[in-house]
Every structure is written in structure tokens, then in C-alpha cells.
Amino acid sequence: MRTMQNLPYEWLIGLRYTRAGKRSSRNSFISFISLISVAGIALGVAALIVVLSVMNGFEKKVTERMLSVVAHIEIFDARGSMPDWQAKAQEARRNPQVRGTAPFVETQGMLVNEDVMKPAVVRGVLPAMEGQVSDVARQMKQGSFDALQPGSSTIVLGSALAQALGLSVGDSVTLLTAAPAPAGQGGVTSTGTSSGNGTGIMPKPHAFRVAGIFEAGHFQFDSTLAFVSLEDGERLADVPAPSGLRLRLADIYAAPRVAVELKQGMTGDLYMRDWSQVNAIWFAAVQSQKHMMFIILAMIIAVAAFNLVSTLVMTVRDKQAEVAILRTLGASPGSIMKIFMVQGTLVGLLGTLIGIGLGVVVALNVDVIVPAIEHVFGVHFLDKDIYFIGEMPSELEWSDVAQIGGVAVLLAFVATLYPSWSAARLAPAEALRYE
Structure with missing residues (x-):
């Protein structure tokens, strides 16, 4: 409690505005809209985490199975055959990466x-x-x-x-x-x-x-x-x-660099091809899909975040008398902006945290959830004739979680700017005229 009392008054008022009001039906409606905004941000964040985790898992699983058959590097002789392959193998093993x-x-x-x-x-x-x-x-x-x-x-x-x-x-x-x-x-x-x-x-x-x-x-x-x-x-x-x-x-991701080193260090007219070149189109397609899915689902988060605009505009109209009183007591326009920015950012932060929790739980249990859904509805999401693998993989990367959370909170913060600015421009005398 003492910690709360030590907070700046802008934070204290902003925190109070995020709680459900009981004075009027209008306050209750505003709180309901706030809950909808929280739920929208949470669902958008969770969906983005789950989708990117599945795409990461798909890429990792296919890459692992692909590299169980495909060589990390292939070396060809320009003559069409390599009669001295034993000598060339010894030269290649001089590179510490070659296993x-x-x-x-x-x-x-x-x-x-x-x-x-x-x-x-x-x-x-x-x-x-x-x-x-x-x-x-x-x-x-x-x-x-x-x-x-x-x-x-x-x-x-x-x-x-x-x-x-x-x-x-x-x-x-x-x-x-x-x-x-x-x-x-x-x-x-x-x-x-x-x-x-x-x-x-x-x-x-x-x-x-x-x-x-x-x-x-x-x-x-x-x-x-x-x-x-x-x-x-x-x-x-x-x-x-x-x-x-x-x-x-030893390190599959070092293949392009090692191929260049082998080309420079081995004798003969040789051609090097690493695994990323063999499947370059597939990997480029996966990366493109990941980027597009991030953009599409980030737009869903943006829609939910900008619901905060209507929520805060309604809050400003409902609290204009209180804003006017604060202004007459000496609160600056910047302080008024901070109050509503705190309120909107806290709503966005709450939705983001809920979404992260939900998304992480689902992403870590996709291997249990998806088979259960397939069993209940009698469907199969992945046809291995098309997608190479028959089960739904998932690979949660915390860097993705941090990036998604940061984008969600940033969008929520941006959504608070206009309502907060409009609240700071309220004239105290005009706001109190009809009170």
C-alpha cells in the first residue's frame, strides 16, 4: 500500500480509472468496452504466438528430416567424376567443421x-x-x-x-x-x-x-x-x-561459410553445393510465409488495440468534470495526458500478458491439443503428401514472444495518444458549465 501511495498522482488516477466504476451504467459500459479491448489484444497475441510457434516447429522438423538424408555439403568435380575421391576426402577433413x-x-x-x-x-x-x-x-x-x-x-x-x-x-x-x-x-x-x-x-x-x-x-x-x-x-x-x-x-548453419572455405582450400576444379542451396526455394517460401503471417496477425492486434481509442474517448467524456477540477487545481495538460495514457497502456499491457500466457500454454501443448481436436471432429490437419510431415509440430521461441509482446504494448500505447491529447485540451470552464 505504501508503494502505491508513493506513485505519482497521474499513475494513481490512471489506475483508478481502469477499475470498473459503479456510479452509473455509463461507467459499467465503458468498463465492458475495456474488457473487450483486453480480450481482443489477448486473443491476437495468443494467436500470433501459436501460429509462429507452429511455423517454427514445421520448419525445424522438416529441416531435421531433410538433413537426415541430404548432405550438409556436396562436392562435385568439373570433370564429371572424382576418381581421387579419397584424397579429396582427406583435404575436406582438414576443415574443423567437417565431421x-x-x-x-x-x-x-x-x-x-x-x-x-x-x-x-x-x-x-x-x-x-x-x-x-x-x-x-x-x-x-x-x-x-x-x-x-x-x-x-x-x-x-x-x-x-x-x-x-x-x-x-x-x-x-x-x-x-x-x-x-x-x-x-x-x-x-x-x-x-x-x-x-x-x-x-x-x-x-x-x-x-x-x-x-x-x-x-x-x-x-x-x-x-x-x-x-x-x-x-x-x-x-x-x-x-x-x-x-x-x-x-558440426554446425549445419555454417554450411555456406564452410563451402566457401573448402572451395578456396581444396585442389582441383570443384563445385560446392550446401543444403540451403538445394532447398533454397522451400526455405525462402517458409520465411516469406512467416513474415506475412506476422503482419496479418499483427493487424488483428492493431484492431483490438485501437478499440482503446473509443474506450478512452468515452472515458474522457465521462470524466471531463474531474479533468476540469484537476486543471483548476494546477494539473498541467501533460499530467492529464499521462493519466489517460497510463489507463490505456495498462489495458494493453494486461491484454498482452494474458495473451502471452495463453499463447505459451497452447504452443507448448500443440502436440496434445491438435490430436485431441482431430480425434473429436474426425479431421486431419496435415496431409503428409502435401506438407511432408503428418503431425503438427511446435517450436516456441522466446524471441518471438518478446517481439510480439513489444508490438502489442506499443500499439496500445499509440492508441492512447489521441484521446489523451484531446483530454489535455479540455477547457475547465467549458467542461464545468453543464455539471
Whole structure:
């Protein structure tokens, strides 16, 4: 109580004005409008916190699953293959950020099982080294990744790809790759027309046995990616050596910088590609969506905050006699402004704190709340065929909470300026004339 008494009188009066008045129905109505303003700000703040947390969680979850298959950095040789990949791997490991290296070769083809045909990206790897740069061996649902031995003609498929083809471990599958048409035989040219002079291409079949099925949890890879041994990959791609190296780093966000360092420090005509370049469009789209959602939901907070304008204007009209008395007692226009600015800012602060509390609780429990809603209403919010993942993730970042809270309080403060200024301009004699 003593602390309250030590506050400036502007604060004391402003605090009293925020409490519900009981003298008239007008006071009660003003207090009701204030509660609506508080609720509007709270809901806007909570919605913004939850939405940004879900988008952060979505980005983090997809990135984690993506990088369980995608290398942090890929190194290619301008010659088209890298016969000295062991030496290049040793050079790359000199960088302290590099934690693992593995050779690879990549090609594309069509997997065929009976009358079903699916496109696939086929990656040739060394099973003994692949664990240094990806988590595929730990993501096996059936079979063994180590079965990809040289000359074994075995293949490991993504779970969605295997399901689409109707395959399980031990089944046979045909892989069609593009090959030049033999001399004197017709093929298909690059424009899609038939060629009878052997200058086109034709599909070349390769028989494989399914040795395993993996599930990365990222639909794009589970539905398109297949692994074979490095030797089989070289045969499919018709290259004498691996296409390049795949690297894993200690800090994934250092990949662009490390790629530049490796380019400068390694010998040969090499091309570096980091994971952010491989998926640049996707990450740019996510960031753009986050910024747009922040702007849209901040406008909702602004609408709720500017409800304070009408609330304070009504309060000024209701309290004009008291304002006039304060002015006759020597209160300056600046002091009158402070009274109503305190009142409006406290309403905005209260709404912001309630919204932060509500938003944080929901954001931290999205993994419980969303499945419960899906179960009750029989709906599913995320189709993994579209969104890559099937569950609603959430990643609360306190920097977002602080930013959202600051914006909400600032908007509430701005909303107090005009009503407070109009109260300071009241003429005491005019205000008391009809009292």
C-alpha cells in the first residue's frame, strides 16, 4: 500500500480509472468496452504466438528430416567424376567443421513392378561410410542397409515408394535408365520424337532385388529416393568413378561459410553445393510465409488495440468534470495526458500478458491439443503428401514472444495518444458549465 501511495498522482488516477466504476451504467459500459479491448489484444497475441510457434516447429522438423538424408555439403568435380575421391576426402577433413565424408553417385530412372511405374532418384553409396553423412541406416524399417554390396544388384527403397510399387523386402523390381540407342536402331530424341539413326536414347532395364526399406519421415524422400551400392550406381550412371563427396558438418548453419572455405582450400576444379542451396526455394517460401503471417496477425492486434481509442474517448467524456477540477487545481495538460495514457497502456499491457500466457500454454501443448481436436471432429490437419510431415509440430521461441509482446504494448500505447491529447485540451470552464 505504501508503494502505491508513493506513485505519482497521474499513475494513481490512471489506475483508478481502469477499475470498473459503479456510479452509473455509463461507467459499467465503458468498463465492458475495456474488457473487450483486453480480450481482443489477448486473443491476437495468443494467436500470433501459436501460429509462429507452429511455423517454427514445421520448419525445424522438416529441416531435421531433410538433413537426415541430404548432405550438409556436396562436392562435385568439373570433370564429371572424382576418381581421387579419397584424397579429396582427406583435404575436406582438414576443415574443423567437417565431421564425416562419403562418396556418392546419383542418377535418375523409373522403377517398374508389373504395371506400376514410379520415378526415382537412385543414389549409389558405400554403406560403411554413408552413416557418416546421413541417418538412412538408422531409419531402416525392413531389411538391412549393409546389404548394398558391390555387384549384388540390391536396392533400398523409401517407404512410400515401396508402398506405391507394392514391394517388400526380397521382391524383384526393374529399374529403367536412359541409354543411347545402338547404332542402326531407333530411339527417342531429346525433343521426344522417334529417331531411326541411333542418335536418340532408349530405356535400359536393370534387375534389382529389394534389400531394405527406410523411412525418413519426409515424404519427398520416402516417395522418390532409392539407394544402391556405389559400384552399381557407377554402372547405372555410366561413370568410371563417384560423382563427388557428401559431407556432414558440426554446425549445419555454417554450411555456406564452410563451402566457401573448402572451395578456396581444396585442389582441383570443384563445385560446392550446401543444403540451403538445394532447398533454397522451400526455405525462402517458409520465411516469406512467416513474415506475412506476422503482419496479418499483427493487424488483428492493431484492431483490438485501437478499440482503446473509443474506450478512452468515452472515458474522457465521462470524466471531463474531474479533468476540469484537476486543471483548476494546477494539473498541467501533460499530467492529464499521462493519466489517460497510463489507463490505456495498462489495458494493453494486461491484454498482452494474458495473451502471452495463453499463447505459451497452447504452443507448448500443440502436440496434445491438435490430436485431441482431430480425434473429436474426425479431421486431419496435415496431409503428409502435401506438407511432408503428418503431425503438427511446435517450436516456441522466446524471441518471438518478446517481439510480439513489444508490438502489442506499443500499439496500445499509440492508441492512447489521441484521446489523451484531446483530454489535455479540455477547457475547465467549458467542461464545468453543464455539471
